[in-house]
Amino acid sequence: MTTTPLILLAAGGTGGHLFPAEALGVELMKRGLRVRLVTDSRALRYSGLFSTDMTDVVPSETVRGRSPLALARTGLTLATGTVVALRLMRRLKPAAVIGFGGYPTLPPLIAARLAGIPTVIHDANAVMGRANRFLSRRVSAIATSLPGVLYKEPSLIGKTTTTGTPMRPAVLAAAAVPFAAPGPDDPLRVLVVGGSQGARVMSDIVPGAIEKLAAPLRRRLVLTQQVRDEDMARVRAVYDRLGVAAELAPFFADLPARLAASHVIVSRSGAGTVAELGAIGRPSILVPLPGAIDQDQFANAGVLADAGGAIRMVQADFTPERLAAELSALAGDPARLAAMAAAARTVGRLDAAERLADLVMKVARLDSPA
Structure with missing residues (x-):
């Protein structure tokens, strides 16, 4: 069994979530850490950093309607996903779990909290998404791409860092x-x-x-x-x-x-x-x-x-x-x-991956193993 710390990255199956996760993954691997991706089934077609043997799929669902039936179906799927994710946490024992927004991040981030694992969420928008808003009071730290995202939430400012959006090597x-x-x-x-x-x-x-x-x-x-x-x-x-x-x-x-x-x-x-x-x-x-x-x-x-x-x-x-x-x-x-x-x-931050990696390592209480 390897003793190299593992960072679990949780992201929905679209480029807007996966690309920042990939960029952070590249930076963490440069620092000698292991990374894995936990996501929904859409990401199986993704051909970037995360190969199939580095990916774990957890059941998830987006809120698609307000009818009692739709909400019940979504809630059941998210609950099932949380149980699956909790088993994953116990098996993998990650040093931290990092979420990049979207409902597919809810099960792994909730499971991480239940397991006592440090957590970080990253939000790339100028307005925080609904899933991240739900998680914001439950995670160890918050990273935003832009300043002032949480100016109306003074209770969260103390654990918020503006890092920018991590950019993959092609960018x-x-x-x-x-x-x-x-x-x-x-x-x-x-x-x-x-x-x-x-x-x-x-x-x-x-x-x-x-x-x-x-x-x-x-x-x-x-x-x-x-x-x-x-x-x-x-x-x-x-x-x-x-x-x-x-x-x-x-x-x-x-x-x-x-x-x-x-x-x-x-x-x-x-x-x-x-x-x-x-x-x-x-x-x-x-x-x-x-x-x-x-x-x-x-x-x-x-x-x-x-x-x-x-x-x-x-x-x-x-x-x-x-x-x-x-x-x-x-x-x-x-x-x-x-x-x-x-x-x-002037809006861009080319060092965002490094800044976010610094925050992750601080939250996970890791010294660089590289």
């Missing part, structure tokens, strides 16, 4: 690429993304906006757009008709490099996207997901917009006419693009 490599504003006749590289699942609104609005651009600007355009499979044919037809150089795909595995290669990014404003835009330093037009209870994406976009690195546009204003006007204005003002890139960079 750190992209952050080393300097921004070069395009000249008047240079290609204008625009990247359109909609989160890990894509966003239909981008397929509905962006092609119409591109059509409204002046012909000389369309000829300069080099467009890369994330498009769902079911929308691919209609989006492709518009760009083919306009003669626009466009690369379309449902998913880009090398997204950090594509962010670094772009002059303007049009995107949703999930926590991971905003953190990567800040780390890499690129101008953006951000369209928060509407209808969210906590309005977290609106708040996330506001962080970059307030810094001067982004234009925040609520979805009701996200029309072909408005987007075309914003793109035209940015294309005609390279100095503004350069200033936005520099402003976005």
